Amino acid sequence: MLDRDQIRTGAVQESDFTEVLASVRRFVQERVVPLEPEIEETDAMPASLRAEAAEMGLFGFAIPELYGGLGLSMSEEVRLVYELGYTTPSFRSMFGTNNGIAGHVLLEGATEEQKKTWLPKVASGEWTASFALTESGAGSDPSGLTTTAVRDGDEWVINGSKRFITNAPLADVFMVFARTDPEAASSRGISTFMVEKGTPGLSVGPRDHKMGQAGAWTADVYFDNVRVPSSVLIGGEAGVGRGYATAMRCLAHGRIHIAALCVGMSQRLVDESVAYAATREQGGGVIGSHQLIQGLIADSATDLYAARALVSDVAAKFDDGSDKRIGPSCAKYFASEAVGRIADRAVQIHGGSGYIRGVPVERFYRDARLFRIYEGTSQIQQIVIARGLLAQAGG
Structure with missing residues (x-):
């Protein structure tokens, strides 16, 4: 069995990857799933889970081994995230930004010296990183952001504010996008x-009170004449003016990641639906014997199979470099919409029980709604997909 020292140090060979998945699956189902009611009730992630996740290397699975991570490919990452998505999304959120949009700011835009200095702290979990891009007037389209950074000698002075920033109340570092x-x-x-x-x-402002995803904290972040040295400009002088392009590359990776998360939650919802339908008795038999319930289950299973196949295919094309724009948007668009449909059917299958707090499908119904919004709304994905295809056709 692959031990945690191997995972933590990144000494994971391809032949061992199935053991990594099995280890994470056990951890999620035996340690995290039983704590879901506590996480929901307290709106907080237990410190013990954070420590164990860091020990297992989960804060750096998408970061190359050179910088202290596991160095998983996109295809491997989505398989891992399928397992992480099986439980409350706040668990994955705890370290998702380190692996995703925040960590990839450094991977995509930083100098080699910056990578070697900062990425090991991100990969180990010593730092929790936040991706400070969204503003009240610049959400799905970040080109309209108004936060500014003005050069003053060997320093930059940052002014402005950011909204809905994941992990902001816990963050040790913020990757801040500003107009220079x-x-x-x-x-x-x-x-x-x-x-x-x-x-x-x-x-950092007070924590947002959200519809779902309890335990995953977001908040506004404010910058009032924040002075930083030129050394923290991502990419050094060559990085001036390149923030938007860096953000777009980070979001492409992040969209596949979120799509995989939706697949994991979809699997959990299908399992919950089938288990309930197979045991809930009504009218002298289990409700799963009724064809209309079977239809709901079949539709959800089909959505799940389609989403998993799409995400796996897009991840492979991301790895070989053949599609890093249209495919990620297609995967995020379909998988996030699919999990919403599956969650709705799960509640319907559970009937009145599915509307009661404390029942997993009720919680996941609320949790799933956010997936169609962040990392670019479904409508933004439609625009990216259509414009990309039209550009390829010369339209």
């Missing part, structure tokens, strides 16, 4: 800075 050239076109003139917690002028 107000004269440039909307999608240009944006740069990225790594700002540490405790920097004077940086403050």
Whole structure:
């Protein structure tokens, strides 16, 4: 059996990957799933789970071994995230940003010196990182962001605010996107800075009260004349004005990741639906004997199979470089919409019980709704897909 030292140090060979999956599956189903009611009730992730996740290397599975991570390919990552998605999404959220959009800011845009200095702290879980892009007027389209960074000698002065920033109340570092050239076109003139917690002028607002995903904290972040040295400009001087392009590359990876998460939750919802239908008696027999219930189950299983196949195919094309734009949007669009349909059917199969707090499908119904919004709404994915195809056709 693959021990945690192997996982933590990144000494994972291809032949061992199935053991990694099995280890994570056991951890999720034996340790995390039983704690779901507590996480929901307290809106907090137990410290013990955080420590165990860090020990297993889950804060750095998508970060190359060179920088202290496991170095999983996209195809391997989605298989791992299928397992992580089986439980409350707040568990994955705890380390998802380190592996995803925040960690990839460094992978995609940082200098080699910055990567070697900062990524090991992200991969080990020593740092919890936040991706500070979204603003009240710049959500799905980040080109309209208004946070500014003005050069002052060997420093930059950042002013503005960010909204709905995942892990902000817990973050040790923020990957901050700010406009450094107000004269440039909307999608240009944006740069990225790594700002540490405790920097004077940086403050975090109260936690948001969300519909679902309890235990995954988001909050507004404020920058009031925050002074940072030029050394934290991602990519150094070559990174000036490249923040938007970096963000788009990070989001492409993140969209596949979220799509895989939706597949994991879909599997859990199908399992819950089948188990309930096979045991709930009504009218002298189990409800699963009724063809209309069977139809709901069949539709959900079909959505699940289609989503898994799509995500796996898109991940393979992401790995070989043949599609890093249209495919990720297709996967995120379909899988996030599919899990919403599956969650709705799960509640319907459970009947009145599915509307009661404390029943897993009720909680997942609320949790699933967010997937159609973050990492770009379903409508943004439609635009990305259509424009990409039309561009390829010369339209």
